[in-house]
Amino acid sequence: MLALRPNCECCDRDLAPDSRDARICTFECTFCADCVDNRLGGVCPNCGGNLVERPIRPADALARFPASTERVTKAHKACAA
Known part of the structure; x- marks a missing residue:
């Protein structure tokens, strides 16, 4: 199951x-x-793979399986601008 990072x-x-x-x-x-x-x-920038639209978890499933609250940030060279 996807973590759905915030x-x-x-x-x-x-x-x-x-x-x-x-x-x-x-x-x-x-x-x-x-x-x-x-x-x-x-x-x-982490793995070199392609980035695609994240799927939407239906509301009833989201209530049972909530999204992650853990925030992740990294100092990527491309993000420094």
Whole structure:
């Protein structure tokens, strides 16, 4: 099950569990669409994989299996701007 992390790892923007702006790689590194498009070129700076739209967990499932509250940020060179 996806953790549904609450923020962009690059700019620390809040990303709600139902956000259409959340992007993830196969390791669940999480970024906002703006950082993916304008800073990262669609490539995860951690693993080199592609970043795709994060699926939305249905509300009833979200109530039973809540999103993560752990915020993750990393000092990527592309994010320093």
